Amino acid sequence: MRVDAAQYCNWSREIFAQMRQADLTAVVATLTYHGTLRAVVDEVMAWSDRFRDNADLIFHGRSAADLDRAREEGRTAIFFGLQNPMPMEDDLRLLEILHALGVTSFQITYNTQSLLGCGWTEPRDSGLTLMGREVVREMNRIGMLIDLSHAGERTAIEAIEASQRPVIISHANPIWWRETKRNVSDTLLEALAAKEGMIGLSLYPHHMKSGSDTTLAEFCGMAVKLSERIGITRIGIGSDLCQDQPDAVVNWMREGHWMRPAPNSVRAKFPRQPDWFSDCRGFNQIAEGLRTEGLSADQVRAVLGENWARFFKQALKPQAQ
Amino acid sequence: MRVDAAQYCNWSREIFAQMRQADLTAVVATLTYHGTLRAVVDEVMAWSDRFRDNADLIFHGRSAADLDRAREEGRTAIFFGLQNPMPMEDDLRLLEILHALGVTSFQITYNTQSLLGCGWTEPRDSGLTLMGREVVREMNRIGMLIDLSHAGERTAIEAIEASQRPVIISHANPIWWRETKRNVSDTLLEALAAKEGMIGLSLYPHHMKSGSDTTLAEFCGMAVKLSERIGITRIGIGSDLCQDQPDAVVNWMREGHWMRPAPNSVRAKFPRQPDWFSDCRGFNQIAEGLRTEGLSADQVRAVLGENWARFFKQALKPQAQ
Numbered sequence: 001m002r003v004d005a006a007q008y009c010n011w012s013r014e015i016f017a018q019m020r021q022a023d024l025t026a027v028v029a030t031l032t033y034h035g036t037l038r039a040v041v042d043e044v045m046a047w048s049d050r051f052r053d054n055a056d057l058i059f060h061g062r063s064a065a066d067l068d069r070a071r072e073e074g075r076t077a078i079f080f081g082l083q084n085p086m087p088m089e090d091d092l093r094l095l096e097i098l099h100a101l102g103v104t105s106f107q108i109t110y111n112t113q114s115l116l117g118c119g120w121t122e123p124r125d126s127g128l129t130l131m132g133r134e135v136v137r138e139m140n141r142i143g144m145l146i147d148l149s150h151a152g153e154r155t156a157i158e159a160i161e162a163s164q165r166p167v168i169i170s171h172a173n174p175i176w177w178r179e180t181k182r183n184v185s186d187t188l189l190e191a192l193a194a195k196e197g198m199i200g201l202s203l204y205p206h207h208m209k210s211g212s213d214t215t216l217a218e219f220c221g222m223a224v225k226l227s228e229r230i231g232i233t234r235i236g237i238g239s240d241l242c243q244d245q246p247d248a249v250v251n252w253m254r255e256g257h258w259m260r261p262a263p264n265s266v267r268a269k270f271p272r273q274p275d276w277f278s279d280c281r282g283f284n285q286i287a288e289g290l291r292t293e294g295l296s297a298d299q300v301r302a303v304l305g306e307n308w309a310r311f312f313k314q315a316l317k318p319q320a321q
Numbered sequence: 322m323r324v325d326a327a328q329y330c331n332w333s334r335e336i337f338a339q340m341r342q343a344d345l346t347a348v349v350a351t352l353t354y355h356g357t358l359r360a361v362v363d364e365v366m367a368w369s370d371r372f373r374d375n376a377d378l379i380f381h382g383r384s385a386a387d388l389d390r391a392r393e394e395g396r397t398a399i400f401f402g403l404q405n406p407m408p409m410e411d412d413l414r415l416l417e418i419l420h421a422l423g424v425t426s427f428q429i430t431y432n433t434q435s436l437l438g439c440g441w442t443e444p445r446d447s448g449l450t451l452m453g454r455e456v457v458r459e460m461n462r463i464g465m466l467i468d469l470s471h472a473g474e475r476t477a478i479e480a481i482e483a484s485q486r487p488v489i490i491s492h493a494n495p496i497w498w499r500e501t502k503r504n505v506s507d508t509l510l511e512a513l514a515a516k517e518g519m520i521g522l523s524l525y526p527h528h529m530k531s532g533s534d535t536t537l538a539e540f541c542g543m544a545v546k547l548s549e550r551i552g553i554t555r556i557g558i559g560s561d562l563c564q565d566q567p568d569a570v571v572n573w574m575r576e577g578h579w580m581r582p583a584p585n586s587v588r589a590k591f592p593r594q595p596d597w598f599s600d601c602r603g604f605n606q607i608a609e610g611l612r613t614e615g616l617s618a619d620q621v622r623a624v625l626g627e628n629w630a631r632f633f634k635q636a637l638k639p640q641a642q
Contacts, residue, residue: 034411035411036357084411086410086411089356089410090356090357090405090578091577092578092581112450112451113447113451115433115435115436115579123447123448124447124448125447126434126444126445126446126447127445129433129443130433130442130443130580131433131434131579131580134579256411256412257411257412257413257414258436259413259451259452260413
């Protein structure tokens, strides 16, 4: 069972077909990076059309059972994720509404300050806010995945402490492999693993050692080294694949509408993906690469999806009263 | 010219008539404490009905000229304020929309963390956020009053530093008079005054020395003492009057929907107003009280409204390019 815990592609039938070629049982698709509840509703409606038009390849995944169903039916279950808590607005009750709409993964911050905590780009991180503590408790209750990607370190550590259930960092790499605050320190990795959380390793060039020129061997070597430090059961893939997106999208991701847009001359561009992961069929290359680096077939399966599948099956259950 | 920079009453014709008896030229009415743009739109529509039904007493104030118009016509100009930036959502462009709807005062935080900065109840205050800096610049440009009531000290200090124009604290008292983090330290008062900002003194019992039992002499004595420290031109009134509101409203103010409501047994109640300020006609008592404490007639007029009027006339202009 293969799982990708973070993608935001310019979705198409071609991409869904590639998911099948990659043997992906589940993909967590980011719905939006900005906006209020309405932005999520719009995306859910767009997905409704995609599920109708590509029912032979994909369906909407909501529960642990949908992972088994996807494997049995030879389709990919698309789970919905959010990379910014803004769509819950200032209303705790909207978490249940988002869950009803199918959102199962939820980042408590994106790059900047949210109502719940602080993102990695702010100069100072004051940690999990009063509302953030309420949200962690409510997500624990509902059975939504608390995702700490993009969080500031203090916020992430405090969220791990506050949560009664294991949490995830859906897409990032260790900071010792590529030094950027977007990646994750040893302190945070240890805190995550100590409470049985998981990290999804990212294939986004800005998170990788040599950017777009990172080799398969470098990536797989990092994965093996990390597995030796925090345990192989704590590791999965969260590719952060943004396939076929126009560059306007990366500017929107970064700037949303909260800041004045940068002038045309300094507009950002998506980095080039390494050739061994230009689309999700790169999972096949990673499988080979991890074997070359010395992992067993079982260990490779664990990293490429069995770990996430086991984790999701626990985490998506509502909390026992 | 008398001005009250902060009220949130359960609006009625009776209250508007009292404004006339208090000789109030302008009142800044809070539209909402929580919610998104839609909450503001709903309130603006409710005010539209009130302006229609009480056109002999009130009208919608939007500009410096409306202060003079109100005095000439013997009516009270109702300016719109927000005590929480949530209605701008995560979109800088909504500030212009809010301004078009008539919002002229805008708090960058309420009690808790906002996207712009930190409120006074959070355990840690990391200051003005990246988005907060954009918002201060945009408010400077548009000519909206940057209101630092309810902010954490670090956030308030950084907003004063970031703003190119004087800012306000619409309703609070000095912390040396009543010790609560909701009130304002000497450091903050000095920073505010040094950049020609203003503070509106609050008549809300929880901000006053002896709560509901605070005397007129105590309040006026504080005002005089503060005027000696930061200059009488820096002081006005922001009563925070919540006349005729049911207690459910104070619970909503505090909890919004961002937290689980407190159980019925610990629901909050509005404190009793002191008898000399049970409604806005208390401005007449304060006028007498300030005279008793030694202020001249001109100084009393300054504190009760001329200072705000002069300030508003500057602050509501768009910034010169």
